[in-house]
Amino acid sequence: MTAAHPIDRADVAELRERIRGAVHRPVDHGYPTVGFNVAVDRRPWAVIDAHDAGDVVAAVGFAGANDMTVAVHATGHGAVTVDGTSLLVRTSGMTAIEIDPRERTARVGAGVRWQQVLEAAAPHGLAPLCGSAPSVGVIGFLTGGGIGPLVRAVGCSSDHVREFEVVTGDGRLVHASPSENAELFWGLRGGKATLGVVTEAVIDLLPIATLYAGAMYFDAADAEVVLRRWRAWTDTLPDDADTSVAVMRLPDLPGVPAPLAGRTTVAVRYAALTTPERAEAVLAPIRAAADPILDTVGTMPYAAIGAVHADPVDPMPVVEGGVLLRDLSDGVVDEILRHAGPDVRTGLAVVEIRLLGGRFAQAPRVDSAVCHRDAVAHLYAVGVLAPEAADIAAGQVSALVASMADYSDGRRLPNFSASSDQAVIAACYDEETRSWLSALAVRFDRRGVLRAGQVVR
Numbered sequence: 001m002t003a004a005h006p007i008d009r010a011d012v013a014e015l016r017e018r019i020r021g022a023v024h025r026p027v028d029h030g031y032p033t034v035g036f037n038v039a040v041d042r043r044p045w046a047v048i049d050a051h052d053a054g055d056v057v058a059a060v061g062f063a064g065a066n067d068m069t070v071a072v073h074a075t076g077h078g079a080v081t082v083d084g085t086s087l088l089v090r091t092s093g094m095t096a097i098e099i100d101p102r103e104r105t106a107r108v109g110a111g112v113r114w115q116q117v118l119e120a121a122a123p124h125g126l127a128p129l130c131g132s133a134p135s136v137g138v139i140g141f142l143t144g145g146g147i148g149p150l151v152r153a154v155g156c157s158s159d160h161v162r163e164f165e166v167v168t169g170d171g172r173l174v175h176a177s178p179s180e181n182a183e184l185f186w187g188l189r190g191g192k193a194t195l196g197v198v199t200e201a202v203i204d205l206l207p208i209a210t211l212y213a214g215a216m217y218f219d220a221a222d223a224e225v226v227l228r229r230w231r232a233w234t235d236t237l238p239d240d241a242d243t244s245v246a247v248m249r250l251p252d253l254p255g256v257p258a259p260l261a262g263r264t265t266v267a268v269r270y271a272a273l274t275t276p277e278r279a280e281a282v283l284a285p286i287r288a289a290a291d292p293i294l295d296t297v298g299t300m301p302y303a304a305i306g307a308v309h310a311d312p313v314d315p316m317p318v319v320e321g322g323v324l325l326r327d328l329s330d331g332v333v334d335e336i337l338r339h340a341g342p343d344v345r346t347g348l349a350v351v352e353i354r355l356l357g358g359r360f361a362q363a364p365r366v367d368s369a370v371c372h373r374d375a376v377a378h379l380y381a382v383g384v385l386a387p388e389a390a391d392i393a394a395g396q397v398s399a400l401v402a403s404m405a406d407y408s409d410g411r412r413l414p415n416f417s418a419s420s421d422q423a424v425i426a427a428c429y430d431e432e433t434r435s436w437l438s439a440l441a442v443r444f445d446r447r448g449v450l451r452a453g454q455v456v457r
């Protein structure tokens with residue numbers, strides 16, 4: 001007779017007793033966890049709606065005692081498969097936020113999305129260094145570093161974290177800052193949930209009320225001209241200007257602007273932290289490339305920064321791929337046209353290149369586990385698993401990424417690498433950072449409770 005596994009003896013009644021929030025087993029109404037990417041399979045032993053940090057401590061303790069692991073879900077924008085050996089801690093209800101206008105900081109709970117911070121900070125003329133999509137969760141974004149529409153002008157978002165409250169894999173609630181638990185503070189910025197489940201963070205707010213930003217959308221017929229012009233233009237861009245380009249095949253669905261729906265377009269996104277006159281002059285070569293079908297670039301309130309990328313907000317089944325480029329030469333444009341150009345039948349809904357460099361490339365004030373800052377750009381592709389494209393999309397994402405071999409060393413960013421595949425995770429870090437994260441994981445999580453999903457081991 002084989003001995004029963006501790007999971008078989010786990011008692012949900014005991015867990016419910018320890019948790020203030022709700023605990024859902026698979027038969028319960030609240031169990032399904034819908035994130036942004038609905039293609040990811042998540043069937044944990046139980047789902048816990050954490051009410052506060054105490055619930056996270058209790059969940060981690062219960063998991064450790066029953067030989068389970070703990071995975072975390074805030075919004076599901078970076079969801080990874082979870083199986084029946086894990087508890088899934090949903091932090092979505094931990095949405096407390098406090099703005100300190102004098103200190104220029106925001107204290108945010110683990111379930112807060114960027115939109116909430118944008119709205120709370122704007123009345124004070126302040127701005128968080130968010131990503132392209134305000135519906136993404138603040139903590140998931142920051143633990144992966146975070147490259148937003150101002151990554152060149154201001155830098156990596158996690159460089160603007162002041163402190164964390166975190167539950168380590170050993171089930172302790174601790175404070176991490178540059179002066180307290182400094183190693184933990186280092187590894188939480190870039191290491192995702194490797195070292196703990198963050199329950200709260202204090203982040204910088206920047207005195208930016210408005211900026212010159214937006215997107216220019218061009219017709220498929222102008223794709224090659226615009227892509228080649230954009231590439232050459234990036235060689236000349238000052239560090240206070242940010243840009244990305246995307247070849248998009250947006251579906252004809254509610255929420256997609258009529259001129260862009262159901263067709264191939266090329267979007268040049270732009271954001272500049274300078275005077276409108278200077279920002280406009282810098283953009284002139286793109287405005288002269290072709291007649292846009294839609295031009296939204298101008299002075300806008302910072303709180304509307306989500307309009308620069310206009311990322312989708314509704315859940316959908318997607319397959320993604322990303323890779324950092326060390327060389328942004330014409331060959332990159334050739335490959336994008338070959339794989340996703342207007343004449344190609346493809347399931348690639350978005351192929352995007354974000355320009356890096358500028359402040360991102362500079363060493364941060366407080367060192368962190370965010371690596372590969374010397375990369376010149378990031379390529380990201382999304383295939384929507386719609387019925388007509390499901391069979392081809394995954395292969396096309398991989399083929400596009402593979403076609404970058406001459407321009408990339410295969411390095412990646414954690415935020416665009418939602419996976420539990422250790423080879424994918426390893427590509428997010430240099431050798432030294434990876435070994436140091438692994439060593440810290442053993443120190444802060446002796447039983448391996450957090451060994452689930454996108455963690456370094």
Ligand SMILES: Cc1cc2nc3c(=O)[nH]c(=O)nc-3n(C[C@H](O)[C@H](O)[C@H](O)COP(=O)(O)OP(=O)(O)OC[C@H]3O[C@@H](n4cnc5c(N)ncnc54)[C@H](O)[C@@H]3O)c2cc1C
Pocket residue numbers: 035036072073074075076077078079080091110130131132133135136137138139140141143144145146147148149192193196197198199311312415416418453454
């Ligand atoms: C439409 C879209 C736009 C995006 N834009 C950008 C962008 O501009 N720049 C960029 O850098 N990234 C971007 N991303 C990637 C995004 O930052 C990551 O997917 C991020 O992990 C999402 O975090 P989340 O909490 O919203 O998602 P979730 O799926 O809820 O969490 C994803 C992961 O984040 C970690 N995590 C979440 N909460 C915690 C916690 N409390 N403690 C520790 N770890 C935690 C865990 O590893 C978790 O598995 C985008 C993604 C999408 C889908």
